[in-house]
Amino acid sequence: MLERYFTPYQTTSAVCGERIAILAPHPDDEVFGCGGSACKWAEQGKQVQAFIITAGVVSGEFGDTPEAEIKRAEKAKLRADESRTAAQTLGLPEPEFFERQDAALLDDQTIEAALLERLIEWQPTTLVVPSIWEMHRDHRATAQLGLSLAKQLPTIERLAFYEVGMPMTPNCLEDITAYQERKWQAMHNFPSQLEGQHYAEQMRGLNTFRSYTLGLDVHYAEAFYILEKEELAGFTEQHQPDQTTLTLRHAEKQAQQQQQQTEQMQQRIQELEHMLHQTHQTLSWRITQPLRWLRSKL
CATH class of the missing domain: 3.40.50.10320 (LmbE-like)
Structure with a gap:
């Protein structure tokens, strides 16, 4: 066998x-x-x-x-x-x-x-x-x-x-x-x-x-x-274990960079969502809401 x-x-x-x-x-x-x-x-x-x-x-x-x-x-x-x-x-x-x-x-x-x-x-x-x-x-x-x-x-x-x-x-x-x-x-x-x-x-x-x-x-x-x-x-x-280790460390570094970029993007999205939420709470947004509705019907 x-x-x-x-x-x-x-x-x-x-x-x-x-x-x-x-x-x-x-x-x-x-x-x-x-x-x-x-x-x-x-x-x-x-x-x-x-x-x-x-x-x-x-x-x-x-x-x-x-x-x-x-x-x-x-x-x-x-x-x-x-x-x-x-x-x-x-x-x-x-x-x-x-x-x-x-x-x-x-x-x-x-x-x-x-x-x-x-x-x-x-x-x-x-x-x-x-x-x-x-x-x-x-x-x-x-x-x-x-x-x-x-x-x-x-x-x-x-x-x-x-x-x-x-x-x-x-x-x-x-x-x-x-x-x-x-x-x-x-x-x-x-x-x-x-x-x-x-x-x-x-x-x-x-x-x-x-x-x-x-x-x-x-x-x-x-x-x-x-x-x-x-x-x-x-x-x-x-x-050649040292060469394999160097390759793995390089891959690990790239994965960490990608993770950091993903986290930064998620943080930016959260910031934009927060800004949008704040905009929706303003007086001007509420006053102009009927105009936006009317425009959507034209």
Whole structure:
């Protein structure tokens, strides 16, 4: 069957070695994307550590007042606490937080050096990062960081991409059937995110679909695309993720400009409607109304 060339028909492990570092762009991606596998790896006796890069707070969120700054700090703490609770649910160590700005990783000039310094100290054998096919700017930035860091880290043997917002063509499916219930509980430790979207149900649906080729005994799986250390340079040259990111950023900028133009046009229409309404309320408009009616009859 041709399907075998596009998706695995047997489960395998996405990681090698005993020290697994997970990079998450936001507080929750480490659970939604690969929480079941992380729980499984930890139970296998591996050292599993999540490194969460942003605080999950956008610049200017809530406004630019002192009160808004307090709200942003409160939100950052809330999101970090949610990740801590989810890690406890999965039996994992508390994540490490770098508290960078949400939606700004592509322009962050110092995060790679900070991550490299910490990971050299931590000595991972496998680096697990969002896939390079993700469309979210922070997810793509983290994927590109992962590729660059994996090439520089002397202890790295393998890089594993995981999926969050954009399904990919995997070369590895990790059976998480025995860990799905804990992942389900952990995903519900993010009420601030579940208020806006049904992430838990959506990710469970994706994990169910990933069992499609794996037989009756596997009910849930997480998908990965794995690269051995010696494959990293060739993969980067072939896919040129930085060029794709530049194209996406250009498209995003154009979409934002179009949105701004639409909003400006809508605002102008509202202003004209208001002016017309005011005109209709004037004394001269009411006095001349019979003349306008008479003219319409001529």
